[in-house]
Amino acid sequence: MASVYFTLFGSAVVGCALAVLWWLLSGRKQATPRNGFALSCLVAGALGLLVPVALRFLSSASLLLPQITLPAGFWQWHRDNLYRVPLVLGIIALIVLAYPLRARPARGTADLARRTPLSFGRRWWFVVPPILLAAIAVVTIAAGTASQPDEHGRYRMYTVSLGPETSMGTNIYGWYYSVPSMLLIAVLIATALANLILNARPPLAPDREADLRLRRLRTRHVIAVTSAALLLHLGIVLESLAGTSMMSATVSYGRGEFAHFWTSFAAMEPALRASSFIAAALGYCLWAAVALSAMPARRRIRVTAGS
Amino acid sequence: MIITISGPAPVASQIRDQIHGLISSGALAADERLPSVRQLAKDLGVAPGTVARAYKSLEAEGYLATRTGGGTRVSATAVATPRTVVEAARRFAETSLREGTDLDEAVRLLHAVWPSS
DSSP: OHHHHHHHHHHHHHHHHHHHHHHHHTGGGSOOOTTHHHHHHHHHHHHHHHHHHHHHHHHTHHHHOTTOOOOHHHHHHHHHHTTTHHHHHHHHHHHHHTOSOOOOOOOSEEEOSOOOTTTTSOGGGGGHHHHHHHHHHHHHHHHHHHOEEOTTSOEEEEEEEOSSSOEEEEEOOOHHHHHHHHHHHHHHHHHHHHHHHHHHSSOOOSSHHHHHHHHHHHHHHHHHHHHHHHHHHHHHHHHHHHHHHTOEEEEEEETTEEEEEEOTTGGGHHHHHHHHHHHHHHHHHHHHHHHHTTSOOOOOOOOOTTO | OEEEOOSSSOHHHHHHHHHHHHHHTTSSOTTOBOOOHHHHHHHHTSOHHHHHHHHHHHHHTTSEEEETTTEEEEOTTTOSSOHHHHHHHHHHHHHHHHTTOOHHHHHHHHHHHSOOO
């Protein structure tokens, strides 16, 4: 039973542990202003962390808690929306992180430094989402081209021929699932960019240092939430492909002769499972880190000798 | 690099004079990009045309250069201090402030690490 729990929730536990470690070592030193933005961080992070875990629990309810009976439509809904949930949560979290929005009137003073959406973050932060997008694109195209239409014409089947008129088939992350996901990813990226633009546009506040600190924090959280949504989505896709790869069959030809059949990418199953775990753990880590950033910072008190 | 609008002098002249001062003092490096007309106008609370007049005036005097798609930049010939040096100095100042090092200490440090010729 322990292995079942690890398979279901191990990535979330590892991700949260990593986030707590980061917060203890370095996150506590960075102050999140005690205002509405801290609440936005907490809500956004908690949303991204708790909803996928809750869905995972519900989808395994028959195994973990057999006495729970779920509505019949839940399983169909879960199968169709499994890949989209992290992306939708990412979009909602990015909208939450945009608050509080404060109109800042011009004060007749301006800083001549250019402000762009990329001005308040370290360069390497902005490299992470494109790398994740490239990984998702590779996996999506590979799975999509391998998918075939089912009886309803939906490209979500993967079949292996067993003979002249026989084949075996199973579900795969085909175009039926990936096209809506790609649209949601486009909305996610657009929302992230809008958030960065809203962060950069207003003039700097009278307390310039505090304002710059807050803008850097906002930028970091936007990148973190976007990356977390992409990572969780990628993790679910890879886990699904690992399941698909396990399809196999043994066919008897009589006279004690058997033939074994499996998918063309069966050997990739361990790698798919491992990379799925890592991607999901990193995604959960980022969600938890955003939520933890709402905790009060550890104050540095300068002590001089003799005081 | 803050500019402030105050007093009765024409706003475009105030903008022009302050940017000119920042360039001459080396606070703005050669080839450094200035904010767009719209951004600066919005920050100052003035009409974009006012900022555009100030930029045009400085461009005519050779202090600024405008490239299509490249925005408005400090002219390469307007300042003696290279952009890389000004940017490194800004990073040094930001790091010093963040770590609680004051200006006098920072200058002492520069003297200490400056290679002797």
